[in-house]
Amino acid sequence: MPRINSPAELEAFRKDIISKRDPDKPCIAVCTGTGCLALGAAHVVTALKEEVKKQGLKTKVDVRETGCPGFCERGPLLVIYPEEICYLQMQPGDAQEIVSQTIVAKKVIDRLLYVVPSTDKDEKIVQESEIPFYKNQMRNLIGNNIKIDPKSIDDYLAVGGYSALAKALCQETPEQLVNLVKSSNLRGRGGAGFPAGIKWEFARKSADKTKYVIVNADEGDPGAFMDRALLEGNPHSVLEGLTIGAYAIGSHEGYIYVRQEYPLAVENAGIAIKQAEEYGFLGKNILGSGFDFTIKMHQGAGAFVCGEETALLMSLEGKPGEPRPRPPYPAVKGLWGKPTNINNVETWANIPLIINNGPDFLTSIGTEGSKGTKIFSLVGKVNNTGLVEVPMGITLRDIIYKVGGGIPEGKKFKAVQTGGPSGGCIPEEHLDIKVDFDELAKVGAIMGSGGMIVMDEDTCMVDVARYFLDFLSDESCGKCSPCREGIRQMLKILTNISEGKGREGDIELLEELAEATGDASLCALGRTAPNPVLSTIRYFRDEYEAHIKEKRCPAYVCKELISYYIDPDKCKACMICLRKCPAQAIIGGKNQIHVIDQEKCTKCGTCFEVCPDRFGAVTRLSGEPVPSPIPEEARIIAGKSKKDE
Amino acid sequence: MANKKVSTAAMGSSKIDKIIAKYQGNAGSLIQVLLEIQSENRWLPREALDKVSKKLKVPLNRIQHIVTFYKAFSLVPKGRHEVHVCTGTACHVRGAPRLLDSVQDLIGIRPGETDLDLKFSLETVNCLGCCALGPVMVVDGEYHGKMAPAKSEEVLKSYE
């Protein structure tokens, strides 16, 4: 491959790539992101390639394996260009039809299209950009994912890649770049929202020959995968941003710290680094500018706390991920004691956009204090789950209802959790607040890195708090006592409450522990650990009280507080639950009303789920005793007449 | 991913040397070296830790801390089949705890453990990015979505 030595050579090379590509040539872009691969995308690709070959279209049709466009829930999915036809939930068996019908005969296959929910008259949507899930987004960062093969640098160049690097290195001074980023008001996307330009300036001003720049791709929030999609689906955009940042700060060595749980991101980023080196976008004298820069990859070994920047540095140095006190800040004393600038994947990916389009590109979008777009991983009890990129300033309601399509099965919305283990739950009454770093903080949540979990009436808020504290008690580094011990005690109390052993005064004790943990812990893991507890107490105190005072779980989640019961008047002795119960806890038989042996029941809820809707005989009870079973002799159902007796 | 061998014997010491050489014996690469050994051998035998300690000149107590601090490392051999139950937030609100309960009952071990016959190892994982399919269970890299407790029994029975 050619080494590109100047911006002019880059543009010539880009022209050459584009001129060889026919925009009208059909291209089947199949998502091969982690989600779709899990659902069998690899088989779909193989089938499509074989089919294309079989029908003698190898030179006439491209099959491209792309990154994740975000709609993983409906995967495996593909988009056919130039028409932009989007097919969802593909099977390898569909390949033949796609090639012969859609590609050759130009006919759309109805059954693979997106169906608008709620309309029972099958309204279907052909074009990707018309699907409400996509239509209400603003896809500046992940929009390219479905258009490029992340393993191909030429694909990235074809969509304008590395032009920002050329511009930065050859037309701007490092100071100008720092100022550009400052005036774009870009705030860090990793959680804290610190202004990126100001952070760069600190690192730039630290006088030292050796400085480091780092991509934080640890993404430990247990309900989020934005950074995975970016690094896996468009790795060059992150490399380009990092290289520009390195030049601005005066660093010649960069690291990508990526969690090993993301093998495909590791693979694609690794390939991207190699290609960028071959083309001369990394290495010595990049694009003839005299600037040298290399990137190494480091894999995280499974620890949430290593996403915290100082723990990340410890881990990079080969040590346990125990955070260090700040100050000194990494910009002064970071990796190996040298000035270091750490930004999140999504922060870095914004940089090329700012350089190419000017700072207004960001400042024209969003609210006073939060500019640009933000990617969220919208999951939980919502119709369209997946990655959504939205402009700052959009309301939570619009995200959940317009993009997400609302709550499934006609259930009632209860809360949306943002910010993962450091964040909080936001109730219905605040759904109209804007997505903005400061607004979210005001209601007791945080923007966080982009986890957004929707909860409905079947979610117990005590259980949610307990879930996060359980996570944190395992993921805290364990060094400083307010975090380790405070979380331990809060978790104990929450567990007691959810098991019906809660006591009067527990809520106040939780608040006291939360305060000490939040104030005195060493790092932000401990300092924010109380948020899930405090925000659920703030908005759902009644649920805590129901658990403590009435021993009742209003959402029927806490196992120790609920029972399953078969209503003898409704049971038709259909034997379905009896067969399905994994604990063999159901007594009964043909024509014999079923009864749950409460001693054996493990509360797995299988009977409740499998009991046919038209019977609805299995009910859940909480806070009240289970009626004693009807006597054995009364359990016989003698045909239909039984009821009339 | 499918046909993993179970090796309870220590991994060849020349292989470890090679991995260490790749990182130029740099103590800062300790975690990367251990990760590679883990991924080749699927667990970290005591001899391997001793060797890494000597070669990289990192005291054993720090290695011991690291291999117990980071979740990717195992100090015991893994079973033939690795079962991962996703306990990410989205799976949690969709019923992952009930799934995990029933999987534990079925194979008789808790997360982090391997059964005596070395058939199954059970782990929990945080978010696989397939939240829409939750609750998700992965066996030997194969994803099983929308798992109900009863369904998990069928899936696990199909493994020898």
Place this chain on the structure above:
Amino acid sequence: MSEILLQIDGIEVKAKEGMSILEAAQSAGIYIPTLCHHEKLQPYGACRICTVEAETGGRTNLVAACVSPVQPNLVVRTRSEKVDKTRKILLEQFLAHAPDAPALQDLAQEYGADKDRFEKESSFCILCGLCVRYCAEVKKKNAVGFVDRGARREISFIPEIASKECWKCKECFPLCPTSYLQAAYHLTEALVFPSPSFEPASEG
């Protein structure tokens, strides 16, 4: 080294750049309680008993005095309602692990900490890390270390090293604020001498 002027409990204190708040306070004869701190060892900042209020630029934070550097014009309060409340609950949490630890008794009295507030979980160790750090930093033997993380963090001897080094040293014993260290050592000894093979804690 430039001099830095700050205020601790209303007193003007002169400190050198790079000093911690704890050192500055000590130099002015102001007492701040500590548990994990030791002069011979690198500052550690784990127990957080040395938490004080630090005000700078109109913002007040709780910081650990032993690891927080002095800054010009810093206003430090070593006792306040908030500081005392924090120390009290930290002590109560330690006492759940080591109710009889001598080092905790006076502090408990001073701050009104109730040793029965939290359910006993007698691990006896409060994870101050004095033994681990002393062995590593002063003796350079690394015979004892930490294992695991979060709520499962513990200290653990490395039997191969302990069996060679510890019996003739034992200098860490008097550093331990609880009785745990000696117990752990004796357990290791008992394990090592009958059979020299080492089983990691998580095995089985």
